[in-house]
Structures are given as structure tokens and as C-alpha cells.
Amino acid sequence: MKSGYVSLIGRPNVGKSTLLNRLIKEKLAIVSDKSGTTREQIKGITNIADTQYIFFDTPGIHKPKNLMGEYMTTVSLNTLEESDVILFILDGEEVISTGDLFIYENILKVNTPFVIVINKIDKMTDEDISEKIKEIDEKLKGYSEIITLSSEYLIGVHKIYDVTKKYFTNDIWFYPEDYYTDMSVNRIVIEVIREKILLNTRDEIPHSVVVEITNVKTLPNIRHYDVTIYVERTSQKGIIIGENGKLIKKIGIESRKEIENLISKKVNLRLWVKIKKNWRKDKKFIEEMGYKI
Ligand SMILES: Nc1nc2c(ncn2[C@@H]2O[C@H](COP(=O)(O)OP(=O)(O)OP(=O)(O)O)[C@@H](O)[C@H]2O)c(=O)[nH]1
Ligand SMILES: [Mg+2]
Structure with a gap:
């Protein structure tokens, strides 16, 4: 081994x-x-x-x-x-x-x-x-x-x-055979939603977005997620929501499908967009979002 x-x-x-x-x-x-x-x-x-x-x-x-x-x-x-x-x-x-x-x-x-x-x-x-x-x-x-x-x-x-x-020196395995990551399901869900935002927006939006799961409820046939998408400015909030809520709806549908595949269960996603000015300079907030050394 x-x-x-x-x-x-x-x-x-x-x-x-x-x-x-x-x-x-x-x-x-x-x-x-x-x-x-x-x-x-x-x-x-x-x-x-x-x-x-x-x-x-x-x-x-x-x-x-x-x-x-x-x-x-x-x-x-x-x-x-x-x-x-x-x-x-x-x-x-x-x-x-x-x-x-x-x-x-x-x-x-x-x-x-x-x-x-x-x-x-x-x-x-x-x-x-x-x-x-x-x-x-x-x-x-x-x-x-x-x-x-x-x-x-x-x-x-x-x-x-x-x-x-050729450069491996350990003679044991550190993880069980069927294991492909130690990332939590919630973290993967956050990343999936961020990916759909990245794929559907451009300019400064991708860098200004951070995603937080605020509530998860698992029932026998479905899992509910409440999710907040933070942006830095009012104009960015408008872009993500889109005309008549069209873009946020698209992001929601694309994310939901992928999360359903991931957890093999029906998913209900509720997305909110909020503004957190200059969050990328706010150490406490960055850490709260899970980015901590
Ligand atoms: N044509 C081509 N495109 C590629 C290849 N590998 C990656 N890409 C594209 O390059 C872009 C960046 O790919 P990522 O895998 O996100 O790159 P990354 O290095 O992880 O980027 P960061 O996370 O921003 O550091 C995407 O549009 C990919 O589809 C490749 O072998 N050929
Ligand atoms: Mg990358």
C-alpha cells in the first residue's frame, strides 16, 4: 500500500x-x-x-x-x-x-x-x-x-x-476506499450555487458574490435549503435577480438539478440576495463565510 x-x-x-x-x-x-x-x-x-x-x-x-x-x-x-x-x-x-x-x-x-x-x-x-x-x-x-x-x-x-x-513514501492509506473528498455536503452545495452564478454573470459580479446556507431541513422525500447570496452593491443585486426575477430563477433551477443529483434526493432551494458592502475587506465576515486559515 x-x-x-x-x-x-x-x-x-x-x-x-x-x-x-x-x-x-x-x-x-x-x-x-x-x-x-x-x-x-x-x-x-x-x-x-x-x-x-x-x-x-x-x-x-x-x-x-x-x-x-x-x-x-x-x-x-x-x-x-x-x-x-x-x-x-x-x-x-x-x-x-x-x-x-x-x-x-x-x-x-x-x-x-x-x-x-x-x-x-x-x-x-x-x-x-x-x-x-x-x-x-x-x-x-x-x-x-x-x-x-x-x-x-x-x-x-x-x-x-x-x-x-514515484514520490509517494507513505505505506498506508489515509481514507476509506469509497471516499473522494472530505468536503461537507453543505460546502459542495454552496460551491454549486456559486458556480451557477459565475456561469450566468460577468464583469465584477463573480468576485463580489459569496453564498451562505442559513437553514437546512431534511424530510423523508425532500431536503429544503434556505440560501443567502451576498453581493457588494445594489446594482449587483439587480443584475443577479434579473428582469422580473428571471436570472435568479435560472440560477435556482440549474443549482437544484445538480444538488438533487449529488444527494440523490428531491431538493427545494430558496434563494435570497442581500447586500454586504465591501465584504472582501471584512475579516470577520470572510471567516464567518468559512474562509479561515
Ligand atoms: N480548451 C481547454 N480549456 C480548458 C482546459 N482545461 C480547462 N479549460 C477551461 O479553462 C477555464 C478555467 O478552468 P478552471 O479549471 O476553472 O481553472 P482554474 O485553474 O481552476 O481557475 P481558478 O480556480 O480561477 O484558479 C474553464 O473555462 C475551463 O473549461 C483544457 O485542457 N482545454
Ligand atoms: Mg479552480
Whole structure:
């Protein structure tokens, strides 16, 4: 028996959460085209033969603009220290930036083996891929290997299992066989609702939203959830509710369907939208929402 911890680290939007879901073969981490989708460390577990893989998805590391952003970057940097091996994920279509170099320097500090993953190769030609490898060779040193893959189209993802396993040193499993996360159902429900908001809005809305479950009641055939969606401004509240409540209704229907699948039970969701001015600078409120180191 063998097990190990693998962290997925990189800039926002490079595809870390998509890769986590592929690796554990479950939809656990939410995914969107907005940067800053993941806000906390998400643990995804999968077992192959005698090996247990514990993957950590993390918030995209970026220059923080407020306390919430600082929290997110700290969570990711802390995860580096908990890993047997680090996957440093790059978007193959983007040039290696100062943001990537900041992450790279932090990886070097922890002295843990790291593998570079070039994601989104479905959008690249063979020539693009060799150019990218050349660029990595020039700008980054000390990595164990480079893996090219497409998380979205499931090309090459399997390579991660063999490559990471080499660095595993534990000879026990930490989780039962049928376990794929330690995230609570309520936390997953919150994330599903946030994902539907992210997918249905743009501009500053995704960053300004935080979701709280205020009440849960489970009956034999149905579960009721009361949920508050906080935004920062009156105008944002109007956008989320939409004309004649159309958008909030759509968000509610999409969320409910996914939560029903998740818990295998009928669900009734009641959503309220409230304003909490500048919550991203309010430490106490951020912690109340469950974002706590
Ligand atoms: N074409 C293509 N798109 C991808 C691939 N992997 C992810 N994406 C897309 O890239 C966007 C960002 O994906 P996420 O998985 O949310 O990225 P992330 O790194 O977790 O982002 P943050 O949580 O914001 O840090 C989404 O629109 C994905 O569908 C890929 O291999 N190919
Ligand atoms: Mg993510």
C-alpha cells in the first residue's frame, strides 16, 4: 500500500480544477471561465490498485487586491508545504509571466519535487508545444519532468498517476476506499450555487458574490435549503435577480438539478440576495463565510 499528497498550483484559470475533477473522476471542484473561481483548498481522493492519491486543488495564485484575495493566495502557498510532489500547471497558450515566476520562486522555497504540466494542448499545434517546452527550459529550472495534456478533452491526463506515484513514501492509506473528498455536503452545495452564478454573470459580479446556507431541513422525500447570496452593491443585486426575477430563477433551477443529483434526493432551494458592502475587506465576515486559515 502506498499514498501521497499532490498539489495543483498555478495562476488563475489555467485549468487546475478541471484537472482535479478528471483525476478523481468526479465533479467536485467548480469550474468557470472567470479567474478566481476556486477560493479554498479542495481535497480530491482516488485509488488506483494499491495506491491512494490525495490531490489538492487550490485557488489561482494572483496579486491580491483585498483580504479575500490575500486569503486565497495564502491557502495556495500553504498547500505547497503539505505536498509530496507539486504539479505546477501552465496554460500552454500563454507566455510564462511574472505571475508564473512568482509561483515558481515559492515552489523552489519549499524544496519539494515539482512537475510542470502544460495544460490546454487541444488548442496547440505540435510546433506550439515544442516552442513552449523550449520556453520552459529557458525560464524554469529544477523541475522533475514536463507533462503535456488537455484536462478538458482528457488527453494525457492518465500520465499524472505514474509520474506522481514515484514520490509517494507513505505505506498506508489515509481514507476509506469509497471516499473522494472530505468536503461537507453543505460546502459542495454552496460551491454549486456559486458556480451557477459565475456561469450566468460577468464583469465584477463573480468576485463580489459569496453564498451562505442559513437553514437546512431534511424530510423523508425532500431536503429544503434556505440560501443567502451576498453581493457588494445594489446594482449587483439587480443584475443577479434579473428582469422580473428571471436570472435568479435560472440560477435556482440549474443549482437544484445538480444538488438533487449529488444527494440523490428531491431538493427545494430558496434563494435570497442581500447586500454586504465591501465584504472582501471584512475579516470577520470572510471567516464567518468559512474562509479561515
Ligand atoms: N480548451 C481547454 N480549456 C480548458 C482546459 N482545461 C480547462 N479549460 C477551461 O479553462 C477555464 C478555467 O478552468 P478552471 O479549471 O476553472 O481553472 P482554474 O485553474 O481552476 O481557475 P481558478 O480556480 O480561477 O484558479 C474553464 O473555462 C475551463 O473549461 C483544457 O485542457 N482545454
Ligand atoms: Mg479552480
